[in-house]
Amino acid sequence: MEQHVEEVTRRTKILQALEDQNTSVSFDDPLENQMVLNMGPQHPATHGVLRVLLRLDGETVVASIPELGYLHRGYEKLAENCTYHEFIPHTDRLDYLSPMNNNVAYVLAVEKLLGIEAPPRAQYVRVMVKELARISSHLMFLGSLAMDVGALTVWMWAFREREKQYDLFERIAGARFTTSYTRIGGVAQDVTPETLELVKKFVYDLPGHIKECEKLLNKNRIFVDRTDGIGVITKEQAIDLCYTGPGLRACGVGHDLRRANPYLVYKDLDFDIPVYEGGDALARYYVRMDEIKESVKILKQVLAKMPQGDVHAFKPKKVLPRKERVYTKMEELIHDFMLVNFGVEPPVGEVYQAVEAPKGELGFYIHSHGEGYPWRLKIRSPSFVNLQTLPVMLQGCMISDVVAIIGSLDPVMGEADK
Amino acid sequence: MNHVVVEKLKTRFADAAFEFSEFRAELTVVVPKEIITEVCQYLKEAPELTYDSLSDLCGIDMNTPAKRFGVIYNLYSLATKHRIRLKTFCEEEDPTVPTVTGVWGTANWHEREAYDMFGMDFQGHPDLRRMYMPEEFEHFPLRKDFPLMGIPGSLPLPKK
Numbered sequence: 001m002e003q004h005v006e007e008v009t010r011r012t013k014i015l016q017a018l019e020d021q022n023t024s025v026s027f028d029d030p031l032e033n034q035m036v037l038n039m040g041p042q043h044p045a046t047h048g049v050l051r052v053l054l055r056l057d058g059e060t061v062v063a064s065i066p067e068l069g070y071l072h073r074g075y076e077k078l079a080e081n082c083t084y085h086e087f088i089p090h091t092d093r094l095d096y097l098s099p100m101n102n103n104v105a106y107v108l109a110v111e112k113l114l115g116i117e118a119p120p121r122a123q124y125v126r127v128m129v130k131e132l133a134r135i136s137s138h139l140m141f142l143g144s145l146a147m148d149v150g151a152l153t154v155w156m157w158a159f160r161e162r163e164k165q166y167d168l169f170e171r172i173a174g175a176r177f178t179t180s181y182t183r184i185g186g187v188a189q190d191v192t193p194e195t196l197e198l199v200k201k202f203v204y205d206l207p208g209h210i211k212e213c214e215k216l217l218n219k220n221r222i223f224v225d226r227t228d229g230i231g232v233i234t235k236e237q238a239i240d241l242c243y244t245g246p247g248l249r250a251c252g253v254g255h256d257l258r259r260a261n262p263y264l265v266y267k268d269l270d271f272d273i274p275v276y277e278g279g280d281a282l283a284r285y286y287v288r289m290d291e292i293k294e295s296v297k298i299l300k301q302v303l304a305k306m307p308q309g310d311v312h313a314f315k316p317k318k319v320l321p322r323k324e325r326v327y328t329k330m331e332e333l334i335h336d337f338m339l340v341n342f343g344v345e346p347p348v349g350e351v352y353q354a355v356e357a358p359k360g361e362l363g364f365y366i367h368s369h370g371e372g373y374p375w376r377l378k379i380r381s382p383s384f385v386n387l388q389t390l391p392v393m394l395q396g397c398m399i400s401d402v403v404a405i406i407g408s409l410d411p412v413m414g415e416a417d418k
Numbered sequence: 419m420n421h422v423v424v425e426k427l428k429t430r431f432a433d434a435a436f437e438f439s440e441f442r443a444e445l446t447v448v449v450p451k452e453i454i455t456e457v458c459q460y461l462k463e464a465p466e467l468t469y470d471s472l473s474d475l476c477g478i479d480m481n482t483p484a485k486r487f488g489v490i491y492n493l494y495s496l497a498t499k500h501r502i503r504l505k506t507f508c509e510e511e512d513p514t515v516p517t518v519t520g521v522w523g524t525a526n527w528h529e530r531e532a533y534d535m536f537g538m539d540f541q542g543h544p545d546l547r548r549m550y551m552p553e554e555f556e557h558f559p560l561r562k563d564f565p566l567m568g569i570p571g572s573l574p575l576p577k578k
Contacts, residue, residue, distance in 0.1 A: 069550035076535070077559055081566050112442055239496065242471045242524035253496065260499040349441040352492050352503065354473065363474055365492060380474040380492070388527050417550060 034062060037399070041070045045148050045403035048413030052390070052406075056399060064394040066387055071417035079377035083343030084110050084184060085320065087377070092178040094381060095415040097140050098133035100169070101357050102415075103182040108263060109353035109364035110184050113346045114318055122186040122311040123264045128199065128302045129172060129181060130264075130355075131295040135206070136165045137358035138288045138295075141410045142213060145285060148407035149226040154213050161209055164202055171195045184344060185319035186312035196303060203299045210292055217285075227281035231393035231405035234279060241389050245360025245382055246291060247409065250276045250283035257356035268305075271298050281408035288410075318344050343372025352380075359383055359410060383416035419500045420445040426467060430460055444503060451506040451515050454489075458504070458521045461493060469493035469502065472522040477532035481562040486510040487538055491518070508538065517543040535560035 040051035049070035055063045075094070079087050091106045092099035104126045111117060118126070143158030166176040172191055173181035181188050217223045233243065238251045248255055254275040258266040274290035276283035313319050320339055321332035348370040354363035360382030367376040386409060393405050423445060424438055434457075437448035449457050461469045474492040485507035494501050508515050517540040518525045529540040531549040537558040540546055547553065554574055557564055 069548075069552075072550040074559060077564075077566060115442065237523075239470055240523040242473065242522065255496055261501075350446065350503070351442050351444060352474070352501065361473060363492070365474060365476060365490065367478060367490075376476075376478045378474065378476040378490075380476075384527065385524060388524060 039402065041067075046406060047144065047411055050387070050406070050411060050413055050416075052394075052402070054394070054399070054402065059399050061394045061397050061399060061402065064391050066390050068384070068387070068413075068417055071413045073418065075418045076377055076379060079374055081373065083340075083372050084346075084374065085339065085343065087374075088182065089178065089180045092180055093414055094379065094418065095137070095357065095359065095362070095383070095412045096177070097412055098137040098358050099177065099179045100129040100133040100173075100181055101137075101355070102362065103180060104130050104264075105353070105355040105357065105362045106364055107182045107184050108355060109351060109366055110344075110346070112351045112353045113349065113366050113368055114184070114315075114344065115347075116185055116313050116315050116318055118186050118313055119310050120265070120307045121190075121309045122313075124302055124306045125187050125191055125311060126182065127264050127266065127269070128191075128299060128306075129169075129179075129187075131298050131302070132165060132168065132199070134295050134358045135292050136162055137410075138292050139165075141288055141407075142285075145227075145281075145404070145407040145410075146213075146217060146223065148403045149223055151216065151220070151223060154216055157209065157213055161206065168195070168199055168202060171198065183312070183320055185315055186310075190311045196306065199299070200303050203296055203303065206296055207293065210289065214289060224282065226401070226404050227285060227408065229278075230281045230397060230401045231408055232278075232280045233389055233392055237392055238279070238389065241392070242385050243360070243389050245357070245386065246287040247284055247360070247386060247389070249274060250287045251279040252277045257354055257361060261354070263353075263355060269298050269301050281404055284408045284410075345370060345372055354380065357382055359412065359415075360386055362415075379415075379418055381415040381418065383411040383413070384418075387411050387416055419498060420502070423447075423461075423467065423502055426464060427457070427460075430464075431457065444501065446503045446505060448505045448507070451508055454504070454506045455516045455518055455521065458491070458493075458518045461502075461504075462521055466498075467495065468497045469495045471496060472518070472524050472528070473501070475518070475525055475528035475532065477536035477538055477560070479536060479560065479562045480507075484509065487513050487536055489515050489532060489538065513537060514539045514541050516541050519543055534558070537561070 035056045037054045037056055039054060040046040041049040051067040053065045054061050075090055088103060091102040094102045139158040139162050143155035146154035169179055170176045172195055173179040233251060235251045235253055238248050252275060254273050256273045259273060271294045274287050276286050316335050321336050325332040326336045346368045348368060350367040352363055352365045354361045362382055363380035365378040366374050369375040394402060427436060434453055435450055439446045461467050471494045473494045476490050478488040478490060480486055480488060488505055488507045491504040506515060515538055517529060529543055530547060532538055533540060533546055534548040534551055535558060557569060557572055
C-alpha cells in the first residue's frame with residue numbers, strides 16, 4: 001500500500017515537471033486542427049542535415065518546406081581565395097559519396113577555361129573513376145532507400161560492395177574517402193596494372209551481387225508497396241524545376257549529359273540510357289539499378305580500351321610538374337614555384353562546364369579575371385536543385401512515405417549546402 | 419547554333435542594347451535588366467530555340483563603381499542540347515532585378531541563394547528569404563567587401 005502511494009507521488013512529480021516546462025498543448029477539437037511537424041535537421045532518414053517542415057492534416061502532408069543551410073561552409077567564397085589547384089581537395093567535400101566525380105567535373109571546367117586537354121590515358125582513367133563513383137553513389141542509394149523502408153539486409157550488402165570500392169580508391173588515389181585524385185591536365189598518378197586487375201575483378205563480380213539485392217527487393221511486396229506510386233512528379237514539373245539525373249529519366253525524359261554533350265571519351269563508349277515512365281520512387285529505383293549495369297558495361301569497355309601513355313598533359317606553365325623532376329631540374333622547380341605561389345593564370349573569360357554526376361547535372365561556372373584565383377566560382381550542385389522538387393513530391397502523401405521519398409530523391413547535403 | 423540565337427534575338431528585340439561575346443564556343447549575351455524576363459520568356463518559347471531548362475542562376479559582384487552586381491543565367495535546351503548564357507547587371511544603389519520565377523520554376527531557390535549571398539532584390543519573387551544563412555544575419559557574404567574570415571559577432575550563437 002505504501003509503495004503504491006509512493007508510486008503515485010512520483011508520477012505526479014513528473015507530470016508537474018512537464019507542466020512547468022510548458023510542454024503540453026491543448027486543442028479544442030484535435031480533428032479540426034492541422035499540425036506542423038518539424039523533421040530534421042538531426043534525423044537519420046534525412047541523409048545528413050536536411051530540415052523539412054511538414055504541415056499535416058491527420059497523416060496526410062498538406063504542405064512542406066525544406067530548409068537548407070545547416071552544412072553551409074561557404075565553398076564559393078573559399079574558392080575565390082585559393083588558386084585553381086588548391087580548390088581540388090574542397091571538391092571532395094561536396095558530394096562526399098562520389099568525390100571522384102566532383103574532382104573530374106572541376107578540373108574539366110578549369111581545363112576548358114585554360115583551353116587544354118588531358119592525354120588519352122588520363123581521360124580513360126577519369127572515366128573509370130567516374131563510373132566507379134557512380135556505382136558507389138547508387139549503391140549508397142540502394143542501401144539507404146531499402147533501409148528507409150525497413151529492409152536492413154540490402155544496406156549491409158550494398159556496403160559490402162562499397163567497402164571493396166573504397167579499397168580500390170585507396171589503391172588508385174591513396175585515400176579511401178577524400179580522394180583529390182585529379183589534377184589540372186591529368187590525374188595525380190598513373191594506375192598500376194595490378195590495380196586495373198583488381199578493378200576488373202570487382203567489375204566482373206558486381207553484377208552477381210546486384211542481382212542478389214534485386215532478388216530481395218524487386219518482387220518484395222513491402223518494398224514495392226512502399227515505393228510504387230509514391231512521390232510522383234510529372235515530366236513537365238520536372239523540366240520546369242530543372243530536375244536532372246536519374247530522377248528525370250524516371251519521368252520519361254531520356255536526357256543524359258554523357259550522351260547529350262559528350263565530354264572525356266564518352267562518345268567512343270557504347271552504353272544505354274535507362275528511361276522509365278512512372279515518375280515515382282519505384283521508377284527512380286529501377287533507373288538507378290539499370291544505371292549500375294550500364295556503368296559496369298562502360299567500365300568493361302574502358303578496361304579493354306585503356307591506352308598506354310602519359311597521364312599528364314605536356315603544358316609546363318599550366319600543369320604541375322612531377323615531384324621527382326621538381327627536385328632535380330631547374331626548369332620544373334621554377335614552374336612549380338610559380339604554379340604553387342601564383343596559380344595557373346587562365347585568360348580572361350567565363351565558362352560553364354557540366355557533367356552527369358550520379359545525382360544529376362553537376363556544373364561549375366568559372367569567371368576569370370586572368371588572375372591565379374577565380375573571380376567567381378559557382379557550383380551548380382544537383383542535390384540543391386533536385387531538393388526543390390521535394391514539396392511537389394510530398395504534396396498529399398502520407399507521413400510514413402516522407403522518408404521513402406527523401407530516400408528516393410537521394411540528396412547529399414554536403415553538395416546541396418556547399 | 420550560337421549565330422542562330424544572335425540573329426533571332428536581334429530580329430525580335432530590334433532596339434534593345436545587347437552585347438554578344440563568345441569564349442570557348444560559349445555564347446554570352448548581356449541583356450538590359452528591364453527586358454530580362456521578356457527575353458527569357460522568348461528564349462524559352464521560340465521554336466528552334468526552346469531553352470526549356472534553366473541549368474543555373476547565380477549572382478556576381480564585379481566590384482566596379484558602375485554596374486556592380488550581376489546575375490548570370492545558364493540556359494540549356496533539352497531539344498537542341500545547346501547552352502547559352504545571359505547576363506544582366508544592376509547598380510550598387512539600386513540592386514534590383516526582375517525575377518524569372520514565372521518563366522522557370524527552378525529559379526525560385528537560385529534567386530533566393532543569390533539574394534542571400536549578394537543582397538540582390540528580385541522583384542516579384544514569391545518567397546524571397548535567405549537560403550543558407552540565418553534570417554537575422556545582416557551581411558551578404560559573397561560580396562567582395564565581406565572579409566574571408568567573417569565579421570566577429572555577426573553570427574548569433576545559441577546561449578549557453
